[in-house]
Amino acid sequence: xxxxxxxxxxxxxxxxxxxxxxxxxxxxxxxxxxxxxxxxxxxxxxxxxxxxxxxxxxxxxxxxx
Amino acid sequence: xxxxxxxxxxxxxxxxxxxxxxxxxxxxxxxxxxxxxxxxxxxxxxxxxxxxxxxxxxxxxxxxxxxxxxxxxxxxxxxxxxxxxxxxxxxxxxxxxxxxxxxxxxxxxxxxxxxxxxxxxxxxxxxxxxxxxxxxxxxxxxxxxxxxxxxxxxxxxxxxxxxxxxxxxxxxxxxxxxxxxxxxxxxxxxxxxxxxxxxxxxxxxxxxxxxxxxxxxxxxxxxxxxxxxxxxxxxxxxxxxxxxxxxxxxxxxxxxxxxxxxxxxxxxxxxxxxxxxxxxxxxxxxxxxxxxxxxxxxxxxxxxxxxxxxxxxxxxxxxxxxxxxxxxxxxxxxxxxxxxxxxxxxxxxxxxxxxxxxxxxxxxxxxxxxxxxxxxxxxxxxx
Numbered sequence: 001x002x003x004x005x006x007x008x009x010x011x012x013x014x015x016x017x018x019x020x021x022x023x024x025x026x027x028x029x030x031x032x033x034x035x036x037x038x039x040x041x042x043x044x045x046x047x048x049x050x051x052x053x054x055x056x057x058x059x060x061x062x063x064x065x
Numbered sequence: 066x067x068x069x070x071x072x073x074x075x076x077x078x079x080x081x082x083x084x085x086x087x088x089x090x091x092x093x094x095x096x097x098x099x100x101x102x103x104x105x106x107x108x109x110x111x112x113x114x115x116x117x118x119x120x121x122x123x124x125x126x127x128x129x130x131x132x133x134x135x136x137x138x139x140x141x142x143x144x145x146x147x148x149x150x151x152x153x154x155x156x157x158x159x160x161x162x163x164x165x166x167x168x169x170x171x172x173x174x175x176x177x178x179x180x181x182x183x184x185x186x187x188x189x190x191x192x193x194x195x196x197x198x199x200x201x202x203x204x205x206x207x208x209x210x211x212x213x214x215x216x217x218x219x220x221x222x223x224x225x226x227x228x229x230x231x232x233x234x235x236x237x238x239x240x241x242x243x244x245x246x247x248x249x250x251x252x253x254x255x256x257x258x259x260x261x262x263x264x265x266x267x268x269x270x271x272x273x274x275x276x277x278x279x280x281x282x283x284x285x286x287x288x289x290x291x292x293x294x295x296x297x298x299x300x301x302x303x304x305x306x307x308x309x310x311x312x313x314x315x316x317x318x319x320x321x322x323x324x325x326x327x328x329x330x331x332x333x334x335x336x337x338x339x340x341x342x343x344x345x346x347x348x349x350x351x352x353x354x355x356x357x358x359x360x361x362x363x364x365x366x367x368x369x370x371x372x373x374x375x376x377x378x379x380x381x382x383x384x385x386x387x388x389x390x391x392x393x394x395x396x397x398x399x400x401x402x403x404x405x406x407x408x409x410x411x412x413x414x415x416x417x418x419x420x421x422x423x424x425x426x427x428x429x430x431x432x433x434x435x436x437x438x439x440x441x442x443x444x445x446x447x448x
Contacts, residue, residue: 009123011108011386012393012437015359018444031393031437049087053080053366056359056384058106058126 002039002063003048007032009059016060019051020044033059066168066334067092069372070155072145073172074098076106076358077339079126080365081170081372082137088373094137095164097157099144099173100194103132108358110198111222112388116229117202121195145173148315150332168372171312171323171337172365175305175356180214183276188283189299192219204298208232212286212296214273216243218387220302221256225389227298228265235266235294237273237286244387247396249406252420252432255413256389263390268294305356307341321354327378329368336368347378353399357385382447395437397444398422398430409443410436419443 003023012031016024023037023044040048045064052060069085071078074096082096098104105124113119132139140157147156154163177191184191188208190201205211205227213224216238228234236243242253243260257267268288277285277293285293307322316332318324323337325344331337339361343354355364360383367379386395404422411418411434419439422430428447433440 011388013359013384013386013395014437014441015384017441026438026441028438030435031441053083054359054362056108056362056386 001042001045001048003035003037004061004063005033005035006057006059006061009057010055011057011059013056015054015056016051019054020047023048024051066090066372068095068166069093069168069170070095070097070164070166071170071172072097072155073170073174073339073341074100074104074139074141075172075174075339076104076126076361077174077342077365077368078170078172079104080362081172081336081338081369082135084366084369085373086135088370090373094135095140095166096135096137097140097143097145099142099158100196101142102195103127103129103139103141105195106358107193110195111192111219112226114195114198115192115202115205115223115226121199124195145311148312148317150315150317150335153334167334169335170365170368170372171331171335171341172339172361172368173308173311173341175322175340176308177301178304178306180273180276180301180303183278183283183299184301185281186276186278186283187281188297189276189301191301192223193305201298201300205230205232208298210296211235211298211300212237212294213300213302214238214286215300215302215304216240216245216267216269217302217304218244218247218385220300221260222387222389223300223302224260224265225263228260228263229390232298233266234264235268235286235296236260237268237271237288237294239270239272241269243267243269246402248394248432249402249404249422251406251413252434255434256394258414259390259392266294305340307354309341321352324352328371328376329364329379330371334372336372338364338368342368344379347380355381355383355399357383359384382444392416392435393437394432394434395440396430396432397440398428398447400424400430404429410439421446
């Protein structure tokens, strides 16, 4: 899978880090999310889907396959 | 269960529908929304959309393809007008024949409160829907003087946007500081200082007694101190009430929105989620209802699982945020005015600080002012 992150939409809530801290982190300066792993393995799909769903700004999209 | 109807096609309803599918529900799914278009996100309405930075397309919660993948019947622009729980059916605004269900999700949200006067005047707005936000945005383009009634989250954000657009802005509220209810006096004072620094006129400890108009258009706001604040545009941001009128007489308990148990269950094969739903907090036994974006998703997911047979209590750590003049305030938890605020790091008035709220010997809330990573760290105190 490939993860797409919309930095402009991101509000720095950090919900993605709480859901999958091996895939997402937050910048120190403003808390905007950064991808630690753009193409995580399929075994992380559940956690990444949770991150995308919980993101209050809906800034995460997943391209499967 | 072969036939689930979700009433309310915003964040909570959509999260419930998607969770039903993710957890294996393969029966018929119907999503009914009273607004005209596809599901959209509300927080940007008082931020980027109002400022003109984003267009409505950018607020869409799901693309056409994603909605198609949900394999649901989407009915837009139709209201639910009645519920008959014993016969397991609801009545809709656009048809005579009722719609049956064997599982129902209530996610009808809230409706903006209005003043008992003045809303017939042009230039007087509320802000809840995309339609509201676009109308206010149009009016702000031509406006010189804007009065925002209500200095809660929505009013404070809209005042900041209007001021950033260069309008003369007056913010009126009977409380002592903007966002006093949310943050208490000290941090409320920091919010006040930020608005004052940007040139917003604050009229705190002041109520509205009437609106002045001429030729059908608003011209000012009469205040309890005897003055009138001139206005070409007025935003009434005095809170919202749960959209439960359609449930009157249904037999559901409606003391604070739709009353649910600890698992978001409101009745036989009925769950509720989002702004409209209150639930019993498993820890305190208190009834909670949270009108924030994150709760809509989390409760939608929890309610869907309950409908599918789960019996887990809904135990969120509520999160909300606000953006004003480029400052991002973030908070976790729920607290009341009795909670004691303690600064964890920094000082209110500086451009970065964190705080905790304590009640009965434990931390019930944490807050960050331009401190996103720090506030996520403090969240552990609430687990």
